Amino acid sequence: MIEVVSRGAEIAREMIGIQRQIDLLQLEQSRLAAEFARTDHWSDEGSNSALDWIRFNCNVTEKVAGDRIAVGERANTIGASVKAMERGEIGFSHLAVMARTAIATGPRFEEARLLEVARKVSPGKFYYESLHYRHSVDAKGYAAEQVDLVENRHLWLSRGEDGGLLINGVLDPAGGAAVRTALEPLARRTRWDDARNLEKRYADALVELAAGGRPANLQITASVETVKGLAGAAGGEMEFSLPVSSTTVQRMACDCSVMRVLLDQESVVVDVGRSRRVISGPARRALQARDGHCQWPACERPASRCDGHHLVHWINGGNTELSNLILLCHRHHWLVHEGGWQLAKTHEGMVSIAPPHSWGGGGGAAGGAGPG
Numbered sequence: 339m340i341e342v343v344s345r346g347a348e349i350a351r352e353m354i355g356i357q358r359q360i361d362l363l364q365l366e367q368s369r370l371a372a373e374f375a376r377t378d379h380w381s382d383e384g385s386n387s388a389l390d391w392i393r394f395n396c397n398v399t400e401k402v403a404g405d406r407i408a409v410g411e412r413a414n415t416i417g418a419s420v421k422a423m424e425r426g427e428i429g430f431s432h433l434a435v436m437a438r439t440a441i442a443t444g445p446r447f448e449e450a451r452l453l454e455v456a457r458k459v460s461p462g463k464f465y466y467e468s469l470h471y472r473h474s475v476d477a478k479g480y481a482a483e484q485v486d487l488v489e490n491r492h493l494w495l496s497r498g499e500d501g502g503l504l505i506n507g508v509l510d511p512a513g514g515a516a517v518r519t520a521l522e523p524l525a526r527r528t529r530w531d532d533a534r535n536l537e538k539r540y541a542d543a544l545v546e547l548a549a550g551g552r553p554a555n556l557q558i559t560a561s562v563e564t565v566k567g568l569a570g571a572a573g574g575e576m577e578f579s580l581p582v583s584s585t586t587v588q589r590m591a592c593d594c595s596v597m598r599v600l601l602d603q604e605s606v607v608v609d610v611g612r613s614r615r616v617i618s619g620p621a622r623r624a625l626q627a628r629d630g631h632c633q634w635p636a637c638e639r640p641a642s643r644c645d646g647h648h649l650v651h652w653i654n655g656g657n658t659e660l661s662n663l664i665l666l667c668h669r670h671h672w673l674v675h676e677g678g679w680q681l682a683k684t685h686e687g688m689v690s691i692a693p694p695h696s697w698g699g700g701g702g703a704a705g706g707a708g709p710g
């Protein structure tokens with residue numbers, strides 16, 4: 339045990355030492371980058387800017403290349419900070435924030451005041467503090483920058499070859515905060531053994547936000563064979579999507595609010611939304627009042643964000659009586675249909691769950707009891 343600790347301390351020292359060398363090398367490269375920007379070499383080689391040349395030829399991101407040039411160009415303005423970095427009091431990342439702040443605030447820049455902050459906090463926190471500082475010395479300029487950020491907003495949505503949706507974009511700070519505020523509560527773990535990582539929980543949260551809680555205008559077209567999951571049946575069709583599996587169609591058809599069109603054997607369009615299979619307004623209100631939230635053991639997603647799940651699917655003759663319905667959140671509804679989890683309700687109104695046969699781990703998840 340003692341050996342392990344001392345090896346850890348040894349590695350820690352070594353890592354800090356290496357980082358200081360990296361910092362010094364980055365400073366050296368920054369000075370070169372600024373000098374390089376004043377030459378014509380990058381333009382002679384066909385680059386649009388020195389930054390672009392560095393980005394491409396040094397294999398770094400736009401931010402890294404920009405940091406190098408900014409630090410190199412302002413090395414004299416931030417001389418005290420450069421010395422502090424050489425002494426190991428701050429890192430190169432602090433220096434980059436310092437240089438960019440000097441550029442943004444011009445003659446109002448107060449190095450001493452900021453260096454005091456930089457010595458105390460991490461680079462990430464220092465960046466955050468630098469924004470407050472920029473606002474304090476030049477609120478108008480700061481506001482103009484924010485306007486620029488709004489102008490830069492964009493969202494790319496494209497379909498991947500596998501049918502998935504690729505999302506890529508940038509939102510301005512206020513717009514981004516609004517999205518985060520909506521997503522964060524939905525991205526929390528649903529219970530202690532929720533094994534999804536944060537990225538997966540964000541992805542689920544976005545879908546839940548878009549689809550959950552209210553009858554969506556999502557339109558699915560599928561044959562009865564598909565809804566029944568019979569062998570040989572084609573997939574279901576949804577706008578903006580490649581064909582979806584019959585288990586997915588079953589889940590969406592389960593809470594009929596999202597199911598609009600269904601083809602029967604004679605290819606006659608049946609509007610499920612108008613049929614008796616739909617959980618009617620009064621039945622839905624009664625279901626929400628009885629269950630209150632998702633009925634998966636220990637999940638408390640509110641009723642407004644839940645689907646009505648038929649314990650016996652209507653396609654298999656299940657009815658829309660309250661006794662055959664249960665509230666499930668988007669994720670747990672997915673686990674039952676696509677995920678293959680078994681869900682049963684006891685006579686006492688307790689809900690028990692059992693993992694699919696292929697389930698490798700997560701022992702103890704089965705048989706949990708939920709509030710009735």
Ligand SMILES: [Zn+2]
Binds near residue numbers: 592593671674
């Ligand atoms: Zn269901």
Ligand SMILES: [Zn+2]
Binds near residue numbers: 528632667669
């Ligand atoms: Zn749930």
